[in-house]
Amino acid sequence: MKSDAKKSVRNDESEPKASQTAAPVFIFVVLALLLYWGALHIDQYGGGFRKEVYAPFKSVKEVAKLHPKKSGDDVFERGEKIYALACAGCHQPSGLGSPGVAPPVAGSEWVLTPGPGRALLIAYNGLTGPITVKGTEWNLAMLAMGQQLGLSDEDLAAVLTYIRGNAAWGNNASAVTVEQVKAHRPTMDSRTQPWTAEELLKIPETE
Amino acid sequence: MMRSSSSPNQPASGAAGDRDPAFPTVEKIDASCRGALMFLFTAALLWLALSSLFAVLGSVKMHAAGMLANVDWLTYGRVRPAAVDMFLYGFLSQAGIAAAIWILCRLGKVALVSGVTLIVGAVFWNLGVLLGVFGIFTGQSTGYEWFEFPQYAVAVLFVAYLIMGIVGLLTFAYRNERHTYVSQWFILAAFFIFPWLLSTAGLLLLVSPVRGATQAAIAYWFANGFLLLWLMPLALGIIFYMVPKVSNQLLNNHYLAVISFWSWLLTAGWSGIPVGARLPAWMPSVSTVASVLLLVPAVAMFINWRATWIKSPAKQEGGVAFKFISFAAFAFILWALAFAANFLPPVAQVVEFTLFGLAIAQLATYGVVAMAIFGAIYFIVPRIAGTEWIFGRVKGHFLFSVAGLVLIVFAWGVGGILQGTSWNNPLSDFMKSVRVAVPFIGIGTIGFLLLLIAHLLFLSNLVSVIRRCCTACCGSGKEARK
Numbered sequence: 001m002k003s004d005a006k007k008s009v010r011n012d013e014s015e016p017k018a019s020q021t022a023a024p025v026f027i028f029v030v031l032a033l034l035l036y037w038g039a040l041h042i043d044q045y046g047g048g049f050r051k052e053v054y055a056p057f058k059s060v061k062e063v064a065k066l067h068p069k070k071s072g073d074d075v076f077e078r079g080e081k082i083y084a085l086a087c088a089g090c091h092q093p094s095g096l097g098s099p100g101v102a103p104p105v106a107g108s109e110w111v112l113t114p115g116p117g118r119a120l121l122i123a124y125n126g127l128t129g130p131i132t133v134k135g136t137e138w139n140l141a142m143l144a145m146g147q148q149l150g151l152s153d154e155d156l157a158a159v160l161t162y163i164r165g166n167a168a169w170g171n172n173a174s175a176v177t178v179e180q181v182k183a184h185r186p187t188m189d190s191r192t193q194p195w196t197a198e199e200l201l202k203i204p205e206t207e
Numbered sequence: 208m209m210r211s212s213s214s215p216n217q218p219a220s221g222a223a224g225d226r227d228p229a230f231p232t233v234e235k236i237d238a239s240c241r242g243a244l245m246f247l248f249t250a251a252l253l254w255l256a257l258s259s260l261f262a263v264l265g266s267v268k269m270h271a272a273g274m275l276a277n278v279d280w281l282t283y284g285r286v287r288p289a290a291v292d293m294f295l296y297g298f299l300s301q302a303g304i305a306a307a308i309w310i311l312c313r314l315g316k317v318a319l320v321s322g323v324t325l326i327v328g329a330v331f332w333n334l335g336v337l338l339g340v341f342g343i344f345t346g347q348s349t350g351y352e353w354f355e356f357p358q359y360a361v362a363v364l365f366v367a368y369l370i371m372g373i374v375g376l377l378t379f380a381y382r383n384e385r386h387t388y389v390s391q392w393f394i395l396a397a398f399f400i401f402p403w404l405l406s407t408a409g410l411l412l413l414v415s416p417v418r419g420a421t422q423a424a425i426a427y428w429f430a431n432g433f434l435l436l437w438l439m440p441l442a443l444g445i446i447f448y449m450v451p452k453v454s455n456q457l458l459n460n461h462y463l464a465v466i467s468f469w470s471w472l473l474t475a476g477w478s479g480i481p482v483g484a485r486l487p488a489w490m491p492s493v494s495t496v497a498s499v500l501l502l503v504p505a506v507a508m509f510i511n512w513r514a515t516w517i518k519s520p521a522k523q524e525g526g527v528a529f530k531f532i533s534f535a536a537f538a539f540i541l542w543a544l545a546f547a548a549n550f551l552p553p554v555a556q557v558v559e560f561t562l563f564g565l566a567i568a569q570l571a572t573y574g575v576v577a578m579a580i581f582g583a584i585y586f587i588v589p590r591i592a593g594t595e596w597i598f599g600r601v602k603g604h605f606l607f608s609v610a611g612l613v614l615i616v617f618a619w620g621v622g623g624i625l626q627g628t629s630w631n632n633p634l635s636d637f638m639k640s641v642r643v644a645v646p647f648i649g650i651g652t653i654g655f656l657l658l659l660i661a662h663l664l665f666l667s668n669l670v671s672v673i674r675r676c677c678t679a680c681c682g683s684g685k686e687a688r689k
Contacts, residue, residue, distance in 0.1 A: 012233045012590070015314050016388055016451035018461035024510075027466060031503050038496035045495070045552065047488035055488045 075175065079162025082155050086145050087123075087163075095169040102142065103133040106169035110200075116160045116176045117207035118200045120184055123156065126194035144194060153181040183207075230316040230383045233590075239318035240309050241591045243325035247305035248584055249669060250333050254297025256666050259659040261290035266652040270645050280344040288355040289343045295353060295433070296364065297336045299576055301329070303441035306583035307394040308375045309591070310448045314391055315382025321374055328370030335364035351412055353430040358413040365405050372398050389464040393444035396472055400436045404429055420486055431479020434571055435501075439475070442535065442579040443508065449532045449582055450512045459514035463507050471504040481564075482555035498550035505543035512536050527601050531582030534609065538574030545570065545620075557631060562644060563623025566616045573612050573658075581608070581665070588669070592676040600668040604661045611657030614650055622647025 047053025050060050057063050084093065087105075091097050095106030105111050110133060111119045124146030130139045146156060157176045164173035184207075231239075265287035268274060275281045312319050319325065339356030342348065348355040356364070375398055379391065408429035411417050417425060451458045458464060477497035480490045516533065545567050548554050558564070581604070589595050622644045629640035 014455075015316070015384070016390070016448055016458055017386075018389065018451075018458035018464055021460045021462070023460060023462035023466055027463065027503065027507050030506075031470070031500075034500050034503060038500060041496050042489070042492050045488060045492035047492075049489045051487045053488045054485065055483065055491060057488065 075158050075161050076165065078155070079158035079160070082151070082159040083162050086149055086151070086159065090142070095163065095166065095171075100140075102140065103131070103136070103138045105163050106166070106171060108133050111163055112171060112173045113205040114173075115205060115207040116164065116173075116180055117184060117203050118205075119163070120156060120160055120176075120181060121188065121191070121195055121200065121203070123159065124151070124188045125191045127197070127200075128194040129196040129198075131197040141194065146188070153178045153185070156181045227316075227383065231318050233313070236312050236316070236318050237591045239322060240312055241322075243319065243322040243329065244305045244309060244587065244591055245673065246326050247301055247329050248588060249673070250329065251298045251302035251305070252662070252666050252669055254293045254301065254333075254336065256659075256662045258290045258293035258298060259655065259662045261286050261293065263652065263655045263659055265290050266648065266655045269648045270652070279346070285344050285346065285348065288348055288352075289340050291353065292343065292355055293336065293340055294577075295438070295572065296339065296356070297333070299438055299572065299580065301332060301336075302580045302584060303438065303445075303576070304371055304375070306445055306580055306587060307397070307441050308371075308378065309583075309587050310390050310444060311375055311379050311382075311394060314384065314388050314448070315379055316384040317378060317382045319374070320377045320381060325371055325374045328367050328374065331363055331367030331370065335360050335367050338363055349413060351408075351426045351429070353433055354408055354412065354426065358409070361405065361409045361413060365402065365409065368402060368405065372402060388447075389458065389461075389468060390444040390448040392468050393440040393447065396468075397437050397440035397444070400432065400440075404432045404437060423484065424480070424486055424490065427480045427484065428476075432476060434568075435475035435478060436472075438572065438576045440471075442539075442576040443471075445579045445583045446512060446532055446536055446539075447508075449528060449579075449586060450515050450536070453526075453529045453532070453586075454516045454519035456515050456518050459511050459518075463511050467504040467507040467511065470507075471501065474500045474504070478550070481559055482550060482552050483559045495550040495552070499547045502543055502547050505540060509536060509540045527596065527598065528582040528586035530605055531578045531585065534605075535575050535578035535582065538570060538578060538612075542567065542570045542575055557627040558623050559627070561623035561626040561630070562619040562647065563627065566619035566623060569612070569619065570616050573608075574616070578608070588672060592672055594672045594676045594679065597668055597671055600664045600671075604664045604668070607657045607661030607664065611654040611661060614654030614657065618647040618650035618654065622651075 045055070045058060047055075047058060048060060053060055053063055057066075090102035091105050092102075095104060097104040105119075110122070110131075113119070122142065124144065126142045126144035126147075128141040130137055132138075145151075151159070157178045157180070160176040160181075163169075164171055165175055264275075264281070265283060268283040268286060272283070279285075308319065308325070335356075339360030342357035342360055343355050347357040349357060354361075376395075379395060408425060411425050412422065412429070416422060447458065447464070474497045478494050478501065480486060480494040482491045482495060484491050513536075516529075549558065549564065549567055585596060585601060625647070626640050626644045629635050629643050630637075
């Protein structure tokens with residue numbers, strides 16, 4: 001160590017090198033454990049890597065539930081429920097109807113009229129006799145579903161909004177308001193027989 | 208040859224004997240660095256002293272908000288970012304680049320390619336910092352943390368960096384010793400990443416700003432990268448160099464160093480987005496995981512350093528520098544733990560957006576990076592200037608720095624936790640949470656005062672070294688002329 005005695009002369013020639021020892025195994029174990037924990041953490045808090053999920057929420061579902069709905073959506077959802085209860089048995093959840101049971105409401109010219117009048121009257125008072133739907137003739141009878149179930153104006157507006165505006169069926173007619181239903185109330189209440197297609201065609205499309 | 212007797216681990220060809228006669232001697236290498244590095248270190252130390260002055264003022268303003276409040280350029284919103292940026296860009300980056308380049312020279316056994324070019328870069332760099340600080344004081348701050356310098360200053364800094372960075376990379380490319388060592392990997396990574404950080408943030412935040420939440424994401428990415436992929440790798444490169452150098456040992460484990468390097472590099476960039484950031488949840492949660500994963504390289508590096516230095520009880524002449532380096536090593540592991548904890552949702556719920564975050568940042572930038580750089584400067588300057596430090600002042604610097612840092616980190620850490628607890632308590636009003644932190648901010652001010660003293664001691668020591676160095680050169684010249 002003679003050279004160290006003199007401060008200003010430094011024996012500096014050798015530069016750091018590393019010894020080629022094997023790396024300790026535990027570091028890989030720790031790394032693996034932390035990676036596992038990391039996967040769990042991201043799974044729990046990462047919101048599925050969706051850009052619309054912000055903390056403290058954890059999934060798109062949770063966020064969607066808390067989204068304020070557009071005013072029309074409530075009516076639509078209510079209509080969906082009523083349809084499932086009162087209409088889907090014959091017209092099918094798909095809206096396509098079924099041979100010998102009921103004609104389709106999806107894409108039907110009776111449904112997609114500018115005004116909801118004709119479909120409304122059918123839904124409330126029922127229908128009998130020959131009717132042409134999408135070029136096919138049907139001759140069956142539909143019960144007075146609305147009357148029998150005692151559907152309110154709100155219910156009727158909802159179910160008609162649903163069948164008219166159901167994009168999944170390819171329908172895109174305007175929503176139906178309670179006022180529009182109210183306008184037909186007197187006709188609906190005074191009618192004791194199911195309608196025929198012939199009678200209905202006399203009612204203007206726009207009503 | 209003397210050394211090899213004290214270090215049984217050195218390969219047979221080790222010690223002084225492993226120098227190829229074609230390679231320049233260390234004296235030649237150090238001489239090639241002298242002018243440029245002394246310039247960089249001196250300028251860096253001036254910024255350090257100036258920054259600590261404004262840091263004291265900034266801290267005082269947190270508990271005496273009315274003081275000097277009528278001078279607009281001395282308001283808190285300008286003084287504090289100015290102090291921080293002088294420290295980050297003026298001192299840490301500048302001195303870090305200088306120390307890193309010296310290490311590249313030494314490890315590559317090659318003389319600096321062009322000292323003059325490096326000085327040109329350094330002049331521009333200081334101009335950039337000056338412009339930036341001027342911009343902040345005149346109210347042109349960009350508002351992004353650690354990136355407050357206005358666009359024109361960033362442009363100058365970028366060009367200045369390219370000049371210095373290219374000198375560093377060319378020096379590395381022309382190295383005589385082809386084998387590389389872990390310090391070189393870290394330094395090179397930092398040298399390549401820094402211009403990417405600076406230009407990306409400059410383009411996307413200042414030149415043609417991105418919109419909405421993306422801005423916040425980029426600002427977080429920049430500040431995190433600036434610490435973890437620029438300053439830290441420089442500091443780690445220094446520590447990896449200094450530990451075996453001063454202990455006169457082989458670095459304990461090469462493969463562990465490889466693992467540390469890659470796991471650090473691949474993980475660090477993902478961190479930095481606070482748990483409560485208003486960004487899509489996957490971003491903070493990935494950040495949390497990255498911050499915790501950083502513990503692996505952090506622990507691996509610490510083990511490697513410790514296993515290296517415990518083999519050598521005598522620290523020989525590097526003892527002064529080693530104090531700072533080993534402090535940085537301990538601070539590093541402590542910081543890594545606090546940093547990871549800070550990103551865990553239950554912890555973040557309490558401490559986020561409080562003084563606690565500042566405490567961790569202080570521990571990282573000062574406790575780790577600045578301390579490592581101090582150590583490097585104490586080690587390098589006598590070698591390139593040929594003059595010794597005044598040891599009393601070094602001791603004083605160390606004591607005041609440690610005391611100041613401990614006070615600040617303790618005060619802000621504890622103050623932050625109390626502040627956060629008070630915020631989370633629905634029965635306590637907001638002013639209460641402010642009042643609870645005030646005494647701790649006061650303690651922090653004392654800490655900053657101690658740091659100021661430490662840095663003045665450091666600066667005066669450097670001035671004395673330079674004076675003696677000059678008299679040694681020019682004095683003897685005068686004698687000759689007589």
